[in-house]
Amino acid sequence: MNLKDYIRSIPDYPKKGILFRDITTLIKDENAFAETINRIIEISKKYNFTKIAAIESRGFVFASAVSFVLKKPFIMLRKKNKLPADVHSVDFELEYGTATIEVHKDSIDEKDEVLIIDDLIATGGTAEAAAKLVEVSKGKVAAFVFVINLFDLGGSDNLVKSNYKVENLIEFPGH
Numbered sequence: 001m002n003l004k005d006y007i008r009s010i011p012d013y014p015k016k017g018i019l020f021r022d023i024t025t026l027i028k029d030e031n032a033f034a035e036t037i038n039r040i041i042e043i044s045k046k047y048n049f050t051k052i053a054a055i056e057s058r059g060f061v062f063a064s065a066v067s068f069v070l071k072k073p074f075i076m077l078r079k080k081n082k083l084p085a086d087v088h089s090v091d092f093e094l095e096y097g098t099a100t101i102e103v104h105k106d107s108i109d110e111k112d113e114v115l116i117i118d119d120l121i122a123t124g125g126t127a128e129a130a131a132k133l134v135e136v137s138k139g140k141v142a143a144f145v146f147v148i149n150l151f152d153l154g155g156s157d158n159l160v161k162s163n164y165k166v167e168n169l170i171e172f173p174g175h
Contacts, residue, residue, distance in 0.1 A: 003039075003170050006032040007148065021148050021172055023119050027061055036169065037065045040117065040145050043167045044070065049115040049142035051075050051108065055101065055130050056082070059118035062147060066117060075107045075114065077130050088136045092129035101129050108137035116141060120148040121166075122174055124155025131164060143167060150174030 006026040013020040027033045040062060053075040054063030060076065067074035080089065080100035087102040108114060114134045121127055121144070131141045141164055149156045149168035152175065159166045 001032065001035045003032060003036060003147075004172070007170065007172070009172075017175075019173075019175055021120060021150070023058060023061075023147065026147075036062065036147060037069065039169055040066050040147075041069055043145055043169075044115055044143075046167075047113075047115060047142045047165065049113045051112050051114050051139075053077055053103070053108075053114050053116050053130065053134065055116070055118045055126055058120070062119060063117040072115075075103060077101050077103050077116075077133055088133055090129040090132045090136070092125045094123075094125055099126075099129075101126070101133060103133045103137060105137070108134055108139040110138040112137075112139035113142040114139050116144045118144070118146055120150065121146040121155040121159075121168070122150045122153045124153075124158045127155060127159055128162070131159075131162075145169075148172055 008022040008025040010020040051073045052067045054060050056078045086105045089102045091100045116130050134141050143165035145167045148170045151171050152173045156166050
């Protein structure tokens with residue numbers, strides 16, 4: 001199955017000049033969604049990890065299914081002020097602004113190796129912030145798995161240059 005066939009491209013969203021790669025068309029097809037989850041699970045077998053983390057919100061779709069199948073704890077990396085208990089916070093740059101993501105302080109500890117799953121990597125700012133959250137929590141990043149890599153925006157390459165292991169299911173240009 002060619003998963004690229006299930007990704008819709010929307011020009012000039014959320015602002016002019018951005019070509020948005022929409023996963024809603026992939027997840028609404030039960031066979032394409034199942035194939036995506038199965039591929040992530042197969043890739044994850046290459047790594048040792050104790051927990052799975054995902055970045056709000058589209059990463060939750062994939063990571064929660066993988067977490068359920070693999071029977072691994074699922075850790076939510078959320079936008080600022082969305083988690084009720086004590087948190088670690090990391091600010092980062094987006095293509096069109098700044099943001100903050102957080103994790104509960106009791107979610108990850110020094111014994112944990114964390115597989116981080118997200119729907120897409122573009123410039124890599126969000127992924128780098130996710131890695132910092134894991135590391136501030138004294139955990140280790142086992143690897144990243146992205147459904148889509150916008151290869152010309154360099155995020156995946158930047159993570160590799162920072163000595164992270166990165167896996168991508170689909171490659172698209174970002175423009």
